[in-house]
Amino acid sequence: MPQPVLLLGSGRAAHGGFPLARIAAVRPVVLVDASAPGWARPFLSGHLTADPAREAETAETVARYAARHPVAGVLTWSRGHLTAAARIAARLGLPGLSYETAAACADPAASRALLARHRVVAAEPGDAEGPLVSAETVVLDDEVRIAALTRTTPLRHSVHAHDGLLHNRFLRQTVERAVRALGLTHTVAHVGLRLTERGPRITGVAPHLPGDLIPWLVERATGVDLVAAALALACGAAVEVTPTRQRAAAIRFADSAGVGRRGYWVVEGDDASACERALDVA
Helix, strand or coil: CCCCEEEEEECCCHHHHHHHHHHHHHCCCCEECCCCCCCHHHHHCCEEEEECCCCCHHHHHHHHHHHHHHCCCCCCHHHHHHHHHHHHHHCCCCCCCCHHHHHHHHHHHHHHHHHHCCCCCEECCCCCCCCCCEEEECCCCEEEEEEEEEEEECCCCEEEEEEEECCCHHHHHHHHHHHHCCCCCEEEEEEEEECCCCCEEEEEEECCCCCCCCHHHHHHCCCCHHHHHHHHHCCCCCCCCCCCCCCCCEEEEEECCCCCEEEEEEEEEECCCHHHHHHCCC
């Protein structure tokens, strides 16, 4: 039986359900969290009761578990648990972000300061000029690969394998410089950007799998499995990020009177315009 991976925090069902199901199909998953939500339990092989926000206590709990049960890797898709995951991975001798990098990525102000120190331009808070995109990125030893670009509006995300921005050298350089500035290695990263008249500006960098079913969109559009990549990187295994599809995929969330996202539609098609038409019909 494969060695398990530790998952710090399950997140919301809409955020973590897809990657958790995928990971559980490959390796046993042991959740490290104060409680295990009902939706996540069918995908779990175990649960360690610990609050990842209490890093030292959680690290001790995990160390005791790992002394009896060898662990393959440590994962999280919560910004708030990045430092705990880094601390645990280092203690167990497993791949992961350095604690300093995790701390910088967990704190937007620290992240902006580090980017500024390396002369990577970040968007100003409250700046609404220009469309938003995110670069779904796989960081290897010395290589930064943009697997896909996600076009984003408040209620829609779309991914097109032939997005022209993939060939924009200024965008690619901005992503690469941000990754280097923050010291990211061996991780999947969600790099947010605002496209301004003065060039791309970083809006944030999340060194973990994105939510909102973006990994599903990337897979349907390009064939690149970001969930498999994140799992492989966490376990020190080889990563495959070669595109095998040339499609488009999109998601639209339902917003009911300001209550929040109460549902969603997902579509795929030959190109982005086909997806937009399908979502409008839906």
